[in-house]
Amino acid sequence: MTRVLIIMFSLISFFTMSAQTIQFENKQFEISNVKSSVADLKGEKVLKIERDLNKIPFDVNHLENTVDEPTFVKLSNENIENGIIEVKVLSQIQNPSPFEFAQGFIGLAFNINDKNTAFEAIYLRPKAGRSELQFHRNHSVQYYAYPDFKFEKLRKEEFKGQYETYADVGLDEWITFRLELKKEKIFLYINDQKFPSFIVNERKGKMKSGSIGLWVDIGTIGYFKDLKITKY
Template identity: 60%
Template sequence: MPKTFSLIVILTCCTIATGAQTITWKKQEFVLKNVTASVVKLNGEEVLKVERDLKALPFDINNMAATVDEPTYVKLQHVELENGIIEVKLLSRIQDPSPFEGARGFIGLAFRISENDTAYESIYVRPKNGQSEDQLARNHTVQYYSYPHYKFDRLRREAAGVYETYADIGLNEWITFRVELAGDTAKLYINDQKHPAFIVNKMKGDVTKGAIALWVDIGTTGYFKDLTITKK
């Protein structure tokens, strides 16, 4: 059964710096891109809460492919990564009420982000799918995409099954999420497993080095803690 958690005391709010909205968490500064964010206490732990800002970036259910898999994240300042390891613990819940009936708790990482947020790579999960009774939905638990040209819909259409997979995860539970980057390859390890849950053999983007961000999408309240980055 999913673990239950108590919630929430707001500790700090966003600030404005150099024209961009930012937040400081664990002595790290993040820029908000199409999201709202706050530092909160969850079961006594200080964590970062992130939700998509629908005023900054509206969602259109009739044009879903164009309004999801977008830069909706908090981007870490002053750190760039080409090859190495990004590890974070993440937990997602579906908003109540949710602006999207098909919300799955979309949460993950964006990396190799260009300076102006026009291109990046991402791996995220749909935790609700991980406990679905429908096998096809289970197969869509983990997702890779490359912004802006290779979102989930195009990858699913042109290479079905290659850029998605199943993972044994669920909503409302902490998930250890580790991405290892080496050249064109990205590997995802979940919950300290020995072998990767997911491998992207050749990422689609042209940006080989860039910023790192904590990413959420429509209908998700995402929580993050224990972010570490190891360069190689």
């Protein structure tokens, strides 16, 4: 009887651990506050990620507290300080969406610590990228540093708009998203551009190095493929 119980406990532990990780493109990812699966999209295998509202509830009346959270799959056994992270991303908006103003939030988290309590991220708002209003277009790209410098705080006048910008991106299309981490600065290149779309000159993160996460937020169905990492 004891032996049977040990075997059952081992099986339960195995499936619990398996449910917390996912394999894709010969890489293992730890799942953090998202639902993730390997899916078929237009005839190819991709990694599908959606925010798990059971893990972190969303409150439209308290955006600052319930968005820009650790909602990603994190690359296991990885640490990078300086180098290039490149991935192809495609986002769609959930239908129905839990957030009326969902923009297809999708991007990369980096310098993630072991407990996911500190990291930096740059993400896109693809719907804003094709808006007919320039004000919305100016918010197509966003940087933030968790937990102290989320988008709402960085949008205040004192930061002079330096943590957001425009990029030519749209929903339901593959976007090559490449970050260059270079000492104190970050450079974002979109779709194989020669020059960066966005530069972070003054980083707000607590970590000097850390892991990498494929990130989404509220109302988004995110797809990822072709993750490449080059360290300096």
